[in-house]
Amino acid sequence: MCYYDNYQFACRDWKWGNFKMHCQKEFRTGETCGMKMIYQTIPLADKCTHCERIEKKKRRREKALSDIARWEREGGKFRASIEKAWEDVRGLEAEITAMVAEKDRRYATIGNTRRAA
Structure with missing residues (x-):
């Protein structure tokens, strides 16, 4: 459950953003566990x-x-x-x-x- 930014478009669609933080499940440097959690949601004025x-x-x-x-x-x-x-x-x-x-x-x-x- 590593944390990523989440971009939300004006049409309510979304996409994953940049990696932000490791979770406690992953101990290897530079690796992620594979599960994505939202670190923060960033609203965008554009449509998808x-x-x-x-x-x-x-x-x-x-x-x-x-x-x-x-x-x-x-x-x-x-x-x-x-x-x-x-x-x-x-x-x-x-x-x-x-x-x-x-x-x-x-x-x-x-x-x-x-x-x-």
Whole structure:
């Protein structure tokens, strides 16, 4: 149960930080026992990389939807562009759904290990 910093992002996600202190179980110099305990939690104003990627994909989807709406207002001369944009929107929605599901799965895994302890 060696102690590490814990960084908590604005989106409530977290990551392990730097090593801070040995526990009483480990006597070898430079070695850790393998169990991580929180020495201190450091709040961060940024969002985690998962949330940043999800937001980036959402912005791309919103841009494509606004392009589609603009092209439809201008008439039917952009039919191929509109079809391509709809394909992009469907692909982005699938990617966003998969990324959100992966993040939810990660939180569910953490919740199960905390309950078991």
